[in-house]
Every structure is written in structure tokens, then in C-alpha cells.
Amino acid sequence: MVINERYKKQELVLGKEGQKKLAKATVAVVGLGALGSNCAELLARAGIGKVMLIDRDIISLDNLQRQHLYDEEDVGKAKAVVCKEKLLKINSNIVIQDELADITWKNINQLLKNIDCIIDCTDNLFTRMLLNDFCVKSNIVLAHGAVVGNKGSLYVVSGKEKACLACIYFDKISHETCDTAGVLNTASCVVSNLQANECIKFLWNKHYVEQNFLRIDVLTNSFEKLRVKKNRNCLVCVKNEFQYLSGKIEQKAVHYCGSFQYQLEKKNFFKKEYKNIVDKLKKLGKVVDLGYCAHFDDLTLFLDGRVLIKAKDEKEARKIFDKYIGC
Numbered sequence: 001m002v003i004n005e006r007y008k009k010q011e012l013v014l015g016k017e018g019q020k021k022l023a024k025a026t027v028a029v030v031g032l033g034a035l036g037s038n039c040a041e042l043l044a045r046a047g048i049g050k051v052m053l054i055d056r057d058i059i060s061l062d063n064l065q066r067q068h069l070y071d072e073e074d075v076g077k078a079k080a081v082v083c084k085e086k087l088l089k090i091n092s093n094i095v096i097q098d099e100l101a102d103i104t105w106k107n108i109n110q111l112l113k114n115i116d117c118i119i120d121c122t123d124n125l126f127t128r129m130l131l132n133d134f135c136v137k138s139n140i141v142l143a144h145g146a147v148v149g150n151k152g153s154l155y156v157v158s159g160k161e162k163a164c165l166a167c168i169y170f171d172k173i174s175h176e177t178c179d180t181a182g183v184l185n186t187a188s189c190v191v192s193n194l195q196a197n198e199c200i201k202f203l204w205n206k207h208y209v210e211q212n213f214l215r216i217d218v219l220t221n222s223f224e225k226l227r228v229k230k231n232r233n234c235l236v237c238v239k240n241e242f243q244y245l246s247g248k249i250e251q252k253a254v255h256y257c258g259s260f261q262y263q264l265e266k267k268n269f270f271k272k273e274y275k276n277i278v279d280k281l282k283k284l285g286k287v288v289d290l291g292y293c294a295h296f297d298d299l300t301l302f303l304d305g306r307v308l309i310k311a312k313d314e315k316e317a318r319k320i321f322d323k324y325i326g327c
């Protein structure tokens with residue numbers, strides 16, 4: 001019997017057939033911060049056949065405390081690009097696709113084509129609800145994780161009988177965020193390990209997929225399993241009104257969790273404009289152009305027309321946008 005050297009320890013648990021199931025699977029990791037980068041690393045090491053990496057952000061110094069795939073030399077580079085480079089060094093036998101993009105109702109169907117499982121590692125309720133709409137409508141498993149401070153949570157959306165994320169977060173109120181409560185790297189590691197674990201179990205043997213909502217506190221080491229009831233009036237999983245997926249609820253300026261950073265978008269943007277704007281900015285000061293994004297002062301311009309701006313509030317961000325990018 002020929003045993004694949006790389007996976008021999010894992011095959012002792014999952015079996016040869018189990019390993020083959022992982023090799024055939026395509027998994028999307030949405031968000032490559034503390035949860036996503038760790039999750040993606042585990043999935044690549046485990047031999048998931050194709051890992052899709054989706055993230056809109058660049059690496060900043062304060063990410064390094066908890067996003068351990070990245071190092072000091074990566075600051076200023078795109079998370080999706082760096083993540084792909086590092087994962088290919090870990091496992092060159094799998095397919096890794098990077099998408100430096102902000103996932104929205106306009107591109108989600110294109111980005112998440114032919115996916116077996118989606119891992120929600122995003123940091124905002126809006127994108128979570130968009131993923132939830134997509135997964136409920138397409139009947140795709142969504143391994144949701146969240147972490148704030150020393151606490152984390154995990155829930156797997158799967159099947160028509162179980163509650164969806166909208167049943168759980170029906171009040172749409174985002175309580176504490178990592179802006180106000182910070183985040184411990186140990187908490188994000190615990191949650192992301194569990195997300196990758198649920199994904200692997202789903203692909204291998206659905207019987208083991210967690211049915212409850214898990215609430216974790218790494219200060220007290222408590223792991224609570226909460227039964228979640230389906231909301232019989234849920235707009236998403238009962239009434240099938242996909243307001244996020246249809247674009248009825250759309251996000252304008254995006255505030256990035258954990259930073260004074262705002263994302264604004266240039267309307268009717270064409271790729272060729274990128275160079276024009278970069279040339280214009282070069283006349284005003286130092287520009288670091290990486291090809292897929294350009295840094296200028298407190299502003300980062302992407303090839304898709306998105307602009308990240310460091311500012312104290314949205315008003316100031318819009319002012320900087322108008323000054324350097326124009327509408």
C-alpha cells in the first residue's frame with residue numbers, strides 16, 4: 001500500500017478515502033485576518049484540493065499580533081496575495097486562488113462558483129449576512145466564526161432545518177467590536193481552528209458537523225454549546241427574501257474593524273484610470289505602487305477602484321477621497 005508521505009498521519013484518522021474527499025473539495029475562505037489566515041493555513045496543510053482566498057485588505061503592523069501567517073516584510077502588501085504565496089510554500093500540490101476583492105452582491109455569484117464549503121472569517125455583520133443569503137439560497141455549508149476580546153463563537157449553517165445566521169443575529173445589532181474590546185490571538189486561534197475543523201469534518205463525514213452554537217471564553221476556558229432555534233419568521237431561511245444578495249440592502253462607505261480605515265469606491269472606474277491616478281499622485285508626493293495597489297500618504301488605491309483611507313471619521317475620509325481621487 002502506497003501511503004502519501006505528506007498526509008500519512010492524517011490518513012490514519014480520516015482514512016485514504018477521507019483524504020481523497022478533501023483532495024476533491026473546493027473551499028473558500030472569506031476574510032484573511034486573524035481567523036481566515038489561520039484557517040486557510042490549516043486547510044492547505046490538510047490537503048484541501050482547491051482553496052480560494054478572498055480579502056479586500058492590506059496588511060498593517062497591528063495585524064501581526066494575531067495574523068501569524070504574515071510578517072514585518074508583508075506590511076503594506078495585500079493579504080490575499082501574501083497568503084497565497086505563503087500557502088504555496090507550505091503545499092504546492094494544491095490549487096490556491098487569490099482574489100483581492102471586496103465581496104458584494106454584484107460579484108458574489110462569480111467569486112463563489114462551484115464551492116463545497118465557505119468559511120466566514122469576515123469582521124462585519126454586513127458581509128456575514130451577504131454570505132448567509134448566498135449559502136441559504138444555494139444550500140452551501142457556511143462555517144461562521146467570530147471573535148472579540150477574549151470571547152469567540154462558532155456556528156455552522158447547513159441544511160434547511162437548521163437556523164441560519166439571520167435567525168441568530170436577527171436584531172442586526174453589532175455589539176462590541178475589536179475596535180472597542182480588542183482581540184486576543186489565542187481566542188482567534190481557537191475559533192479559526194474550530195472553523196477549519198468543521199470544514200474538514202463536513203467534507204469527510206457530515207455526521208460530525210456541530211449542530212449547536214458554540215460560545216467560547218479563553219479567560220475562563222469555558223466552551224458552551226447553545227441550542228439555536230430556527231426563527232419561524234426568518235426573512236432568509238423561511239421566507240427566502242435575500243435582501244443582501246439582491247442588493248436591496250447595500251453598503252456605502254465601509255468602516256474596517258479594528259482601525260480608523262474607511263473604504264470608498266470610485267464610480268465607473270476603469271482599470272486604465274488606475275495608472276492615471278497613480279501618475280497624478282506621484283506629482284504630489286511619494287507613491288509606492290505594487291501593481292495591484294498603490295500607497296500614497298493615508299490612502300491606498302486598488303485596481304478595482306476601491307480606495308482605503310485612514311481617517312478619524314467617514315466625513316474626513318470622504319474629504320481626502322474628493323481631494324486626491326475625485327468623484
Ligand SMILES: [Zn+2]
Nearest residue numbers: 164167234237
Ligand atoms: Zn434564518
